Amino acid sequence: xxxxxxxxxxxxxxxxxxxxxxxxxxxxxxxxxxxxxxxxxxxxxxxxxxxxxxxxxxxxxxxxxxxxxxxxxxxxxxxxxxxxxxxxxxxxxxxxxxxxxxxxxxxxxxxxxxxxxxxxxxxxxxxxxxxxxxxxxxxxxxxxxxxxxxxxxxxxxxxxxxxxxxxxxxxxxxxxxxxxxxxxxxxxxxxxxxxxxxxxxxxxxxxxxxxxxxxxxxxxxxxxxxxxxxxxxxxxxxxxxxxxxxxxxxxxxxxxxxxxxxxxxxxxxxxxxxxxxxxxxxxxxxxxxxxxxxxxxxxx
Amino acid sequence: xxxxxxxxxxxxxxxxxxxxxxxxxxxxxxxxxxxxxxxxxxxxxxxxxxxxxxxxxxxxxxxxxxxxxxxxxxxxxxxxxxxxxxxxxxxxxxxxxxxxxxxxxxxxxxxxxxxxxxxxxxxxxxxxxxxxxxxxxxxxxxxxxxxxxxxxxxxxxxxxxxxxxxxxxxxxxxxxxxxxxxxxxxxxxxxxxxxxxxxxxxxxxxxxxxxxxxxxxxxxxxxxxxxxxxxxxxxxxxxxxxxxxxxxxxxxxxxxxxxxxxx
Numbered sequence: 133x134x135x136x137x138x139x140x141x142x143x144x145x146x147x148x149x150x151x152x153x154x155x156x157x158x159x160x161x162x163x164x165x166x167x168x169x170x171x172x173x174x175x176x177x178x179x180x181x182x183x184x185x186x187x188x189x190x191x192x193x194x195x196x197x198x199x200x201x202x203x204x205x206x207x208x209x210x211x212x213x214x215x216x217x218x219x220x221x222x223x224x225x226x227x228x229x230x231x232x233x234x235x236x237x238x239x240x241x242x243x244x245x246x247x248x249x250x251x252x253x254x255x256x257x258x259x260x261x262x263x264x265x266x267x268x269x270x271x272x273x274x275x276x277x278x279x280x281x282x283x284x285x286x287x288x289x290x291x292x293x294x295x296x297x298x299x300x301x302x303x304x305x306x307x308x309x310x311x312x313x314x315x316x317x318x319x320x321x322x323x324x325x326x327x328x329x330x331x332x333x334x335x336x337x338x339x340x341x342x343x344x345x346x347x348x349x350x351x352x353x354x355x356x357x358x359x360x361x362x363x364x365x366x367x368x369x370x371x372x373x374x375x376x377x378x379x380x381x382x383x384x385x386x387x388x389x390x391x392x393x394x395x396x397x398x399x400x401x402x403x404x405x406x407x408x409x410x411x412x413x414x415x416x417x418x419x420x421x422x423x424x425x426x427x428x429x430x431x432x
Numbered sequence: 433x434x435x436x437x438x439x440x441x442x443x444x445x446x447x448x449x450x451x452x453x454x455x456x457x458x459x460x461x462x463x464x465x466x467x468x469x470x471x472x473x474x475x476x477x478x479x480x481x482x483x484x485x486x487x488x489x490x491x492x493x494x495x496x497x498x499x500x501x502x503x504x505x506x507x508x509x510x511x512x513x514x515x516x517x518x519x520x521x522x523x524x525x526x527x528x529x530x531x532x533x534x535x536x537x538x539x540x541x542x543x544x545x546x547x548x549x550x551x552x553x554x555x556x557x558x559x560x561x562x563x564x565x566x567x568x569x570x571x572x573x574x575x576x577x578x579x580x581x582x583x584x585x586x587x588x589x590x591x592x593x594x595x596x597x598x599x600x601x602x603x604x605x606x607x608x609x610x611x612x613x614x615x616x617x618x619x620x621x622x623x624x625x626x627x628x629x630x631x632x633x634x635x636x637x638x639x640x641x642x643x644x645x646x647x648x649x650x651x652x653x654x655x656x657x658x659x660x661x662x663x664x665x666x667x668x669x670x671x672x673x674x675x676x677x678x679x680x681x682x683x684x685x686x687x688x689x690x691x692x693x694x695x
Contacts, residue, residue, distance in 0.1 A: 188612050213618060221616040228606075229613040231638035241635065245618030276642075290617065 133197075134298055134330040135162040135185060140194035141205075142180050154180040156354045158194070162332060162347075167324045169341045170334045172351030173376035178302070178334045179224070181351065185300050185332070186219035187212040199297065217246045220296030224303050226287035227275070235261075235278070236271040239290040246294060253293070260289035263327075265319055281312035285319075292323075298330040299323065305340065313340055338372075339380040343402040350375045366400035382407075441601075442564045445492040448677060449562045454571025456678035461559050463685040467692050468548050476692045477547055483688055484555050493561055501557035502550055509546045516542035567670070569594040574672055587663050595651070603644055610639045 142155040154177045183189040191205045203209045232238040243253035264285040305313040321344045324331040350358040352375040369379045382402040393414045401407045522537030569590050576586035619632045
């Protein structure tokens with residue numbers, strides 16, 4: 133397991149008038165090398181949950197185990213710097229964290245902090261840029277002069293340059309245009325499949341992640357309402373509505389098609405193309421079946 | 433969310449002070465400040481302390497929040513005490529070392545300055561604790577209204593204050609996020625030696641300032657898009673209403689002032 137949470141609660145401003153429990157008794161397991169989606173209505177504790185993964189927040193109750201580091205509430209935590217390198221946390225609108233005058237310097241910031249030499253850092257910057265599908269010519273540019281999508285990718289590259297085993301992203305596609313969104317998700321999936329990194333993505337748009345995610349965690353009011361595969365989610369989409377989320381279109385289509393044609397036991401097809409093919413195949417089968425039946429009846 | 437920063441954050445307990453007209457609270461505070469400056473005896477200080485504690489108690493806000501409000505300036509208070517104690521040379525000599533002497537008057541004045549400052553901070557915190565920024569602003573506008581005739585624009589002043597107050601928590605929250613983002617990239621201010629800390633500050637300040645400018649720009653555009661005009665006559669959603677309790681509140685301060693003057 134890459135990440136294991138046992139009975140984890142988190143309370144903001146504990147022992148003051150503004151105390152506010154954001155997470156409550158969470159038990160969560162995230163497998164190594166998997167692509168996990170986390171969804172939930174606004175204020176359900178998604179962002180708080182992410183910050184537990186690299187020790188930015190320490191649980192007020194329970195135990196968080198990330199890779200080989202264990203953080204237990206109330207106990208002195210081990211040195212967190214090495215953990216921060218291995219768990220890359222990309223906050224919402226990561227482009228707002230950029231501060232250097234060139235993209236290259238900004239990407240090198242992380243690796244240099246973790247004790248790499250300048251040469252190594254530059255090498256990693258180039259690799260991270262390539263992983264994010266960015267042109268290396270952009271390295272010399274001022275980050276404030278990039279387009280929105282490029283800035284977002286460069287900021288994500290600045291986290292990837294630390295070569296983390298786990299990459300955690302808080303709504304990486306928010307405010308991007310549809311093309312950039314699809315591109316970004318595809319890039320992240322590649323990082324997971326080809327480089328074996330564990331990827332965790334918080335999203336408001338379940339549609340764009342459903343075809344790729346291995347597992348899902350749904351939060352509701354600071355509690356874990358569901359953890360399981362997309363297939364389980366497809367079998368009982370009502371759980372989404374109970375969490376205050378709308379059922380993604382791809383799941384609605386799949387549900388309609390599977391009840392209409394009785395495909396309930398199959399692995400859900402969650403892209404328009406795959407679904408169209410399946411429907412065509414089903415219709416073909418039916419036509420053939422009907423054809424033979426007709427022939428049979430004609431014989432009588 | 434920053435627990436330590438209490439400035440400009442209201443704590444709603446629904447006490448009678450909360451329900452007062454903000455204008456009466458501002459007037460009361462101004463009188464209080466004047467009284468603090470006028471009181472020069474231990475008796476007056478004692479009376480002020482009793483009065484302040486009583487009013488604070490009726491707000492039903494725990495005393496520790498008032499103390500917390502004064503805490504950030506504790507070193508300044510210490511500094512003022514030391515300077516006063518060393519520079520004022522009146523009264524009996526209490527202690528001397530070579531050419532240097534410590535006078536009773538210096539210690540007394542130093543103590544008074546610190547006590548005044550403490551009263552000022554804790555009691556004015558009462559104003560922000562019991563009044564939401566919006567109401568406070570409306571009250572300020574009301575108090576400043578007479579100055580309109582002198583060519584001063586209360587609207588302009590209160591708009592400036594309200595925007596500044598409104599954005600303090602926003603910018604702080606944003607700074608918090610950027611702090612966390614940079615910590616995730618290995619620049620944890622808590623775990624670094626002092627020299628490194630200074631260098632890391634740049635990684636915090638540049639993004640925070642950049643975003644403050646971005647916000648300011650957005651705000652200007654959105655205000656212009658909605659046809660905002662300075663000094664245009666506006667109607668209010670919440671009207672201020674001066675009641676008997678408000679008169680009583682201000683009268684309390686006047687009575688306190690007279691008592692202090694007579695002492």
